[in-house]
Amino acid sequence: MDQISGLPEVILHDILARLPDRDSARTSVLSKAWRETWSTFPILSICSDQLFRSQDVTVDNYHSKIDKVIDYVGRKSLRLRDLGLAIKEFKLIIDYVDHKCMAHHVDLWMKMAIESCGQVLHLQLGLPGYYVGRYSPDRLYELPLSVIESKSLTKLVLMGGIRVDQEFLTHSIKLYSVRIIKLCNLLFAHEGIIERLISHCPLIEDLTVVDCAVYNPPISGIPQVFAFSLVESLFLHGLHKLKKAYVQGMREVYIDAQNLESLRLNLDPDTSFKLNLYSCTNLRWLCLWSLRNIDIGDKWFLELFSKFPFLESLELYYCSMFQRINISSAQLKVLKLSYCSNMEELNIDARNLLSFAYEGVGDNKPGISFQKSSNQLEVNSLFTGVDFPGLCNLRKFVENIKPQKIWASVSLFIRSSVLTEPEQGAFQVSSIPPTIKRLELQFSPDYEAFYFPFMNYLLSSCCPNSISFSFRSYVHDKAFIQFLYETLMGRKEGKCHCSSSNTKCWWHALKIVKVICTFKIDENADFKTMLDALPTCCADENIGFILEL
Structure with a gap:
């Protein structure tokens, strides 16, 4: 018996608000009750991909596609008006269309939402192949001044295909209730507007604030060419309520926000930068990208943890590091280093650290030691561009993680199929490899001839408790999974490197191999049946192996 449809309308509206836009719209076909609920839903959300696919838009059918959007919004808004319902949220997301021809309609919709005392305004417009400098400002949608006159807005999202003109520098701003602002890929007449x-x-x-730009009048003597440049600096003062910030594309950032807790900065890697986080002493999460113009060493980390005594999470991406790094912090709980060049040795003194992640390329595998560590610490590693020499060095990397007791919490993710044929006898097994908790494979070798040497190199470097796969498609990877299964079950035992010596390699020590799958199937099904049932496209369903030595 359907008891959900009988719930009060306010609860049903709350359910719709928590669903993705596409799923929320689909509820209107479930029953008459849900159709009525959808028609009175005070959130007006229009995404073009719900009405047509962007790749289907052509010069000939463009206007008919846009008419679908206009007709849908018109019917929905009139329904709400006739019922005397205010629009709490207005979301318009349209990709791959020229908004110049429908600017009038967008103006009307936004005016309607603002006059209804709407709380959320999300405007995301796109142009074919849009990027700064390709189109003149006249092709972009001109943001109306009424947006900054709304006293009821609590969230303002403006993304792409939108122009903000000079009048915003002097016009009265009444966004007294706004708590969330997102400005991405906008074109400003003056950078001071932000x-x-x-x-x-x-x-x-x-x-x-992400990759916003400023524009100037056409260059003299060169028709239809406009001068564009990214906004270079951002100075924020007196933001006493600010808790979270994300800034990308700037060269100079100054933030005065004593309650700021989370900050992500993605800087321009090709230019020098200035960063001043004045008074942000309560910072707890910091993510920095592209610090390549300075070498990060012990002094940098010492000053960082001294300046931000409550910092619990630190993530560094594509940063230039000293060869030998010492990190010491009693508060740090999460540390992630991704593609940080030059580093050869990392010593971590963080007794409350719960998670450490290291991502690198090829042979870039530093020695990592934990002088003090929590019993709950988990270490994860991801390597890209792995070839056979890189697999040979993998064992050394695992062995160089100290102390040994945390081996069981290491995860290794191998991807990017760039394997070349290995040299004969290039890798000899000497002992059972170190144990790790999980091994995830994000690719399989391209050629069947590489199956055995790849798995022999890999599983002679580390002995995982479980093996899982994260392939984009299983169409060509089922053969590799089948090969791995047969190898783990001992059916190719005679080909291993240890068969003629006293030293035994990884699969000789195997006691139990258990096949696991995430999709529903008869528990008594054999492996071939499981493999045949595996979807051919990328999905959550998977097959894996549990290993016990």
Whole structure:
């Protein structure tokens, strides 16, 4: 018996609000009750991909596609108006269309949402192949001044295909209730508009500014060419409520926010930068990208943890490091280093550290030691561009993680199929390899001739308690999974490197091999039946192996 449909309308609306837009719209076909609920749903969300696929839009059918959007919004908004319902949220996401021809309609929809005292405004517009400098500002949607006059807005999201003109520098801003602002890939007449807009939002808690640009009039003598450049600096003062910020594409960032807890900065790797986080002493999560113009060493980490005494999570991506790094922090709980060049040795003194992740390329495998560590510490590693020499060095990397007691919590993710034929006798097994908890394979060798040497190199470097797969497609990978299964079950035992010596390799020590699958199938099914039932496209369903020595 359907008891959900009988719930009060306010609860049903809350259920719809928690669903993805596409799933929320689909509920209207479930029953008459759900159709009525959808028609009175005070969230007006329009995504073009719900009405047509962007790849189907052509010059000939463009207007008919846009008419679908206009007709849908018109019917939905009139329904809400006739019922006397206010629009709490207005979301418009349209990709791969020219918005110049429908600017009038967008203006009307936004005016309607603002006059309804809407709380959320999400405008995301795209142009074919849009990037700064390809189109003149006249092709972009001109943001109306009424947006910054709304006293009821709590969330403002503006992304792509939108132009913000000079009038915003002097017009009155009344965004007194806004708590979340997201500005991405916008075109401003003056870079000072961003700072003025943000500074007039006294309650802002969550801020995102990504790759925004400024434009100038056409270059003299060169028709239809406009000068564009990324906004280079951002100075934020007196943001007493700000807790979370994400800034990308700037060269100079200054933030005065004493309650800031989370900050992500993605800087321009090809230019020098200035960073001043004045008074942000309560920072707890920090993520930095592309610090390549300075060498990060012991002094940098010492000053960082001294300046931010409550820092619990630190993530560094594509940063230039000293060869030998010492990190010491009593508060640090999460540490992630991704593609940080030059580093050869890393010593970590962090007794409360719960998670450490290291990502690298090929042979870049530093020695890592934990002087003090929590019993709950988990260490994860991901390597890209792995070839046979890289697999030979994998064992050394696992063995160089100290102390040995945390081996069981290491995860290794191998991807990027760049294997070449290994040299004969290049790798000899000497002993049972170190044990790790999980091994995930994100690719399989391209050629069947590489199956055995690849698995022999890999499983002679580390002995996982479990093996799982994360392939984009299983169409060509089922043969490799079948080979691995037969190898683990001992059916190819005679080909191993240890068969003529007293030293035994990884599969000779295997006691139990258990096949696991994440999809529903008869528990008594054999492996071939399981493999045949595995989807041919990328999905959550998978087959894996549990190993016991």
